[in-house]
Amino acid sequence: MNGIHDLGGMHGFGAVNPEKDEPVFHAEWEKRVFGMFAPLSATGLFNVDMFRHAIERMGAANYLQTSYYEHWLHAFQTVLLEKGVVTTEELRTGHAIGEQEKRTPALAPAAVPKIVATGGSARVDMDVKPRFKEGDMVVVKNMNPVGHTRLPRYCRDKLGCIDRDHGVFLFPDTHAHGKGEKPQHCYSVYFSAQELWGPKASRNDSVYVDLFDDYLLPA
Amino acid sequence: MSDHHRHDEEHDHHHPHGNRPLTEPELRVKALEQVLTEKGLIDTAAVDALIETYETKVGPHNGARVVARAWVDADYKRRLLADGTKAIAELGYSGIQGEDMVVVENTDTVHNVLVCTLCSCYPWPTLGLPPAWYKAAPYRSRVIIDPRGVLKEFGLNLDDDVEVRVWDSTAELRYMVLPQRPPGTEKLTETELAALVTRDAMIGVARLASPKR
Numbered sequence: 001m002n003g004i005h006d007l008g009g010m011h012g013f014g015a016v017n018p019e020k021d022e023p024v025f026h027a028e029w030e031k032r033v034f035g036m037f038a039p040l041s042a043t044g045l046f047n048v049d050m051f052r053h054a055i056e057r058m059g060a061a062n063y064l065q066t067s068y069y070e071h072w073l074h075a076f077q078t079v080l081l082e083k084g085v086v087t088t089e090e091l092r093t094g095h096a097i098g099e100q101e102k103r104t105p106a107l108a109p110a111a112v113p114k115i116v117a118t119g120g121s122a123r124v125d126m127d128v129k130p131r132f133k134e135g136d137m138v139v140v141k142n143m144n145p146v147g148h149t150r151l152p153r154y155c156r157d158k159l160g161c162i163d164r165d166h167g168v169f170l171f172p173d174t175h176a177h178g179k180g181e182k183p184q185h186c187y188s189v190y191f192s193a194q195e196l197w198g199p200k201a202s203r204n205d206s207v208y209v210d211l212f213d214d215y216l217l218p219a
Numbered sequence: 220m221s222d223h224h225r226h227d228e229e230h231d232h233h234h235p236h237g238n239r240p241l242t243e244p245e246l247r248v249k250a251l252e253q254v255l256t257e258k259g260l261i262d263t264a265a266v267d268a269l270i271e272t273y274e275t276k277v278g279p280h281n282g283a284r285v286v287a288r289a290w291v292d293a294d295y296k297r298r299l300l301a302d303g304t305k306a307i308a309e310l311g312y313s314g315i316q317g318e319d320m321v322v323v324e325n326t327d328t329v330h331n332v333l334v335c336t337l338c339s340c341y342p343w344p345t346l347g348l349p350p351a352w353y354k355a356a357p358y359r360s361r362v363i364i365d366p367r368g369v370l371k372e373f374g375l376n377l378d379d380d381v382e383v384r385v386w387d388s389t390a391e392l393r394y395m396v397l398p399q400r401p402p403g404t405e406k407l408t409e410t411e412l413a414a415l416v417t418r419d420a421m422i423g424v425a426r427l428a429s430p431k432r
Contacts, residue, residue, distance in 0.1 A: 005337055005338065006336065006337055007336055007337075007356055007359040007360040008334075008336030008337075008359065008360065008363040008364070008387065009336075009360065009363055009364040010356075010360040011360070011361075013355075013356040013357040013360050013361070014357050015357060015372060016352050016355075016357045016358045016361070016369060016372055016373070017352060017357070018350065018352045018373070018419075019350065019351060019352065022350050022351060024273060024274050024278075024347065024348055025270075025274070026351070027244075027245075028245075029242075029244050029245045029248040029249075031270045031274075032248050032249075032252055032266060032270075033244075033248055034269070034270065034273065034348070035265075035266035035267065035268075035269040035270045036251070036252065036255070036261055036266055037269075038265075038269055038315065039260070039261040039262065039265050039266060039269075040255070040260065040261065043260055045260075052337075052338055055338065064356060067351075068339060068351070068354040068355075069244075070244055073244060073247055073248060073251070076251060077247070077251065080255075085258070085260070086251075086254055086255075086258075090250075090254045091247070091250055091251060091254060092250070093250070094249060094250030094253045094254060095253065095254065095257060096254050096257035096258050100257070100258050100259070101258075103258070103259050103260065105259070105262075106259055106260055106261050106262040106265065107261070107262060107265045108262055108264075108265060109262065109264040109265045109267070109268045111265070112265055112268040112269055112272065113272075115314075115315070116269070116272055116277070116314050116315055117313050117314040118313070118314050118315075119313070119314040119315035119316065119317070119318045120315075120318065121318035121319055121391070122318070122319070122390075122391035123318070123319055123391075150337060150389045150390055151389070152336055152337060152387065152389060154336075154363065154364075166319070166321075166390070166392055169390060169391055172390075186390045186391075186392070188321075188386075188392075193383075196364075197364050201364075202367065202379070202383065204379065204380065204381070204382045204383065205366060205367075205382065205383040205384070205385070206382065206383075206384050206385070207363060207384075207385045207386075207387060208384060208385070208386045208387065209387045209389055210387070210388060210389045210390035210392050211389065211390070212390065
């Protein structure tokens with residue numbers, strides 16, 4: 001979707017302002033939000049693409065006025081409500097209401113080191129034929145899906161070159177909507193800065209974007 | 220009971236050790252964690268363990284070890300650039316948000332810098348959790364269209380003939396920059412070298428300075 005999250009190339013947000021000696025977290029509640037991510041992922045109730053799409057669907061003004069971990073908090077609430085796991089009444093009162101479904105046990109503290117060290121790769125062990133190879137010229141599709149996509153607006157309809165083939169990965173555009181993994185090749189695609197931003201951009205500079213097979217056409 | 224009294228009681232209930240009212244996110248997080256615990260979806264001790272892991276164990280000191288190893292061991296560097304995930308795992312770093320790693324090398328003629336314009340993807344196992352500026356709109360919007368301007372704000376002025384490559388991690392690959400080894404470090408040990416490597420250099424918004432005498 002052409003959401004506010006797709007920030008690449010926009011103007012007007014001001015200076016970067018790095019913080020000196022920044023702590024890992026800025027508040028206790030941020031820690032709790034962060035710490036809930038892996039246990040909730042482990043429940044299998046939603047995947048990371050659904051999570052990201054929930055953030056993308058925040059109102060634009062709200063997205064810009066809230067911090068990173070507020071985005072996460074919003075996404076947890078949104079996906080859990082949409083999956084029918086919690087109700088607004090429960091989130092308001094802070095207590096589970098009524099008889100609760102029997103579930104597999106929550107991620108235990110003893111399982112944390114292993115899950116941290118393993119994670120969950122989006123790579124799919126499947127033999128899928130690549131449509132492109134290193135050095136191929138490609139044009140990015142001019143597409144504007146209303147659902148989740150990992151194709152930023154700034155490179156649509158632009159001419160690029162396949163820099164490398166990362167292999168086969170699940171496709172976020174379908175995975176975010178529970179429509180399957182649709183495994184396909186993901187490539188690093190080279191764009192000259194001038195192709196993306198016009199003749200005033202530096203002649204020497206370039207942008208590399210990781211793009212899926214479904215986003216690309218042969219040039 | 221007066222409104223004032225009820226108000227105080229709420230404070231005591233939610234925040235026994237302070238006297239300020241809870242903020243909106245604090246209230247929402249507290250409620251969510253409680254509900255999910257009662258439903259058996261999370262174990263708060265696991266939440267505690269995750270926080271502790273990323274506050275104390277996982278951080279840019281991990282990536283610094285990878286960089287120092289690459290500087291002193293040409294064969295390791297070759298493996299690191301060919302298959303980042305595997306070579307980083309050799310030093311014991313792997314997992315969440317670093318499942319599939321790509322390492323890009325800075326040279327005299329090429330400077331790499333990382334961004335995630337769509338969200339805030341970042342290589343957790345080697346760099347830890349991202350700083351706030353990396354996740355915020357100014358960096359994400361600007362570094363892709365004006366990398367030299369943003370790098371200047373970080374105090375890094377690059378010559379026009381240096382090629383700037385911006386890597387936008389739009390898929391599930393996570394990137395890390397292999398910074399250049401600063402001059403005057405020939406006699407340093409691998410551990411001393413690792414101590415020179417900064418998070419910002421591994422994002423690509425800084426170059427490493429020679430050690431002070």
